[in-house]
Amino acid sequence: MTRPARRSVVAPSIQEIVSFLGSLCPLLAPTAPPASANPNLHVGSPTDLVEQIYVVPQLSCSLLTALPSHKRALLISAAPLFDTPPIAFDWKTPAHRLLSQLLEKQIALYVLPLSYAAAPEGYDACLAEAIGFHEALPLCVTGAEQQFKLVVFVPPQATPDVHRAAAEAGAGTIGEYTYCSFQALGKGTFLPSERANPAIGKRGQLEEVEEMRLEMIVPRHALLAVIEAVKEAHPYEEVAYDVYPLHNVGAPYGRGRKVRLEKPMAFDDLLSTLEQALDLGPACRLRYTPPDPQIANAGVTHLAVGIGTGSCNDLLGAAHEQKIEVIIVGGTSPSDWIGVPPPVLVDIGFLPSVAPGLRRLSDKLRQVFGGRGVKIEYAF
Known part of the structure; x- marks a missing residue:
């Protein structure tokens, strides 16, 4: 079976990336609703598209000077510019100068919440x-992490590859066991449109095929990475999958x-x-x-x-x-x-303590958004 060419992908918006980052961070305690829908997005618009992500421990003049002006860049920082939002600006203050550089270069800034610790x-x-x-x-x-069940329908011959990709991205772990799944054979139907590029069948013709129902448990922090891995390994142009929230107690x-x-x-x-x-x-x-x-x-x-x-x-x-x-x-x-x-x-020291977590975050961003043309760089 040949894999069809995927449709051209659009660069993700800041909001998509912020939502992904939020999925990694547990809620440590009940809090009042934030005044802003994106309280950790300090510079930038949620609808802006992103082609370059820089992951950094903290901002500095030397870092921002080295970065080119980029209207589609997002900085993800471990440390905020301000402890509290300023009500006035003094250009002699280092933090205010950094903010000025961000605005001048049109680079967005997101600060990771403390719950990422x-x-x-x-x-x-x-x-x-x-x-x-x-x-x-x-x-x-x-607390305990929320669990989900991912169900994806796969041609039988492609099931081992999709199963492996999902497990390597974080699905299928139950206690001391990994690669856990349930698989059941069934029948799937589809009718490709005239604009489709089907791996099986012809445009405008109803098809019936054998498909495997593959089920795996996924922790909340790995859900988006697993979905992207499944899409990458799956032979179909359009991947059919379902995500169910569970009441299972996670890690x-x-x-x-x-x-x-x-x-x-x-x-x-x-x-x-x-x-x-x-x-x-x-x-x-x-x-x-x-x-x-x-x-x-x-x-x-x-x-x-x-x-x-x-x-x-x-x-x-x-x-x-x-x-x-x-x-x-x-x-x-x-x-x-x-x-x-x-x-x-x-x-x-603060910088050495957050460096391993930021490197891991960079890898996760590449897993989820690298296939959409986003370049991710970790700058210590």
Whole structure:
């Protein structure tokens, strides 16, 4: 079976990309409806089309100076320009100058919400994985991810390819099992129009074909990536699929990640591991509270990680209650260091802490929007 040529695709709008980013971020707690439909879109119009995406930890003059003027570009940043929206502008203020450059170059700006830290593949999870803690669990559990069921109808001979593509994009995981699916053979009908380019049959002629009904569970954060992977692997010009919301309890999510090491690790070895795993250069100096002699001599067994959000008090409190010995964070405030009880606090800096999550986000954006002609670049 030859695959028909796809119809020309249109570049996605900012709203489509914002909706995708929202699907990655869990709702940590009930909140009042935002005053704006897109509160994290700081510059740009939702209807604007996007051909270039830059994923960055934070904006800088050197970054914006290097970027060309691009009416169809979107910057996705981990850090906002302003803590609160300004009511007046002073061109001598660095943040206001950056805003001026964005407007001059007509580049849109979206700031990732803090809830991305708690996402199943967000900042905290990716930081733990980058350090080498692959079996880490949420430190502060606040909910469970919504699950969906994807049903797609596939020619029998193409089913293995579509099944594999969906599983590799994140579908079909149930507990410790992957590639889980249900498949049933049935009959499908279709009548191609005069403008169609059918892989099977002829235009204007009703066709009956054998098709496989392929069902797989998909977590919310992977849904759009799975759909795009299925479309790419499917031989039909138009792919028939259904998405059903489920009441199944998905994987837990929340702030921070915790892990119990099989063998205790010396504190100095832990610091060396952080420097090597995160490629911390001379500019990224580790800050930490001195460990007590017991930890220094016996080694560390219970650790936690999480990015800082201006204040790490919630993470520190949870780590203290759960008898965590060392917590690794990215970005602290002065109050975090006042009278710090156990655990030992290690600050790796904000930029190194969000880098693994932003790299993963760049890959996800390529999965979903790369096939629509969008170029995605991660700029550290």
